[in-house]
Amino acid sequence: MKKADCNILVEKLVSKIRCFGSKKLSYSGRLVLVNSVLTALYSYWINIFVIPVSVLNKLNAICRNYLWDGGADFVRVPMVGWEKVCCPKSEGGLGIRDSFAWNIAAIGKLVWWVYFNPDRLWVKWVNQVYLKGQDWKDYKPSGDLSWGWKSVCKVKDKLDAGYQNGQWLLDVRGYTLRSGYDLIRHKFQNVPWHKQIWNSWSLPKHQFIGWLIAREALMLKDKLFSLGIVPDDDCLLCGKGGENHTHLFQTCEYSRRLLDEVFKILRIALPISNPLQRIADGQFSQVQKGVILSAVSATFYHIWLQRNKARVDGVLQRPEFVRDLILKEMKTRIVVLLSQKTATSDNVWLRSRSLIV
Incomplete structure (x- = not known):
């Protein structure tokens, strides 16, 4: 996946905002549209592909600009930082999903499959082409391998704190996107109000x-x-x-x-x-x-x-x-x-x- 491959995704978000006619919407109305429409437009891509960082930056910027000013372009200075906006309401945020953490959590499913789904065709191919009998936990990719595979290995390292002896500790059912996202996202203290x-x-x-x-x-x-x-x-x-x-x-x-x-x-x-x-x-x-x-x-x-x-x-x-x-x-x-x-x-x-x- 290259930046050019994701341009259509960015264009969809911008065109959708232009269709909203939302300059007269309140902050709360725009918040609903961010959570229910804009994030839904790119959630499929984020759940399937490793998205380039520059594209994730652009997606976050579009959602941030729309929330605070009603447009896709940067006009008004945000009143609250995006990192705080993306934390749960119990921690003083608005509960918007951060695209960076969500993409890492979604790719974390592939890491889980290599651990516990050896019968999947993709996992068999990974074992044959990349791992070649090496232990998945300690595996390090060589520099000449593809960017996509090295990105999956980086996700494995980022989620390492959630595993112990190959078992996912944060959910009894095994790895879930919610538990992976909660491990990756930036956390703040709960607020009393x-x-x-x-x-x-x-x-x-x-x-x-x-x-x-x-x-x-x-x-x-x-x-x-x-x-x-x-x-x-x-x-x-x-x-x-x-x-x-x-x-x-x-x-x-x-x-x-x-x-x-x-x-x-x-x-x-x-x-x-x-x-x-x-x-x-x-x-x-x-x-x-x-x-x-x-x-x-x-x-x-x-x-x-x-x-x-x-x-x-x-x-x-x-x-x-x-x-x-x-x-x-x-x-x-x-x-x-x-x-x-x-x-x-x-x-x-x-x-x-x-x-x-």
Whole structure:
């Protein structure tokens, strides 16, 4: 496989993005398309062939550029590094598969076949042409052999930590792509907030902005000021204090008023400084936790939205008006997710707060 052989694959991704017409899609909408469409276009190739590194770089670049800017070309600087984006949600990422690690894990199947499938025709050919009676674990290819075969041998060395006495240690069923990928990919520590952010009761666009807030990745005025892009870092909502993640979503007077308005409707008293942790520790049912988390997530999203409107249009809507928008979105989401099996106590709790009829 040469770079020229894979050009059609790159062209397919670029043409698919042009067909999306996705400039108006939210980050969460583009994330769905990356996971369900773009990665699916090249997953067959990655599972079958050793793909050149330059092509894998291009595939990653196209997916990254589309996620952050809606196009295949590099325009906007990513808010979060691609390595962190590709880690699981439990580790603070978005769960996008990294093409490098996935290609290595897929070729790892060939390594497993040589170990445990001697009756396969391809394995018989490998034993006859390359191994010639040598032990597969200690085998080293000579320099005059093909690039493809040497790539398979490099994959064997990369997966060596998962084998002991020829047995795959990470899955009782033997080698799997999932276990191989988990061994190869870059790992980060688990984050305590992922279950609160990726709560199914929250709208996807709220989840994504909540994820950026949790990672402190939004381009607020403190970052822009440090780069010399804006003349000051004053908060656009209250004008008091420097605009950073802690101020905008915790101590800003406008944000505190909006959160307080939403909490009054829900009839709960939570510390505005850290509501997510209090919800997780509180004595609420799963439905109630989901609804409260969705309210906090929607409030943070609208704080970010109001901040952008204040910057671009010079307009700032009253907290009471924004509160009504949040409740309207919550009611729509609750109608979609609420089932007939919902406990009576949860239905009473929702009706008492006018979230359902």
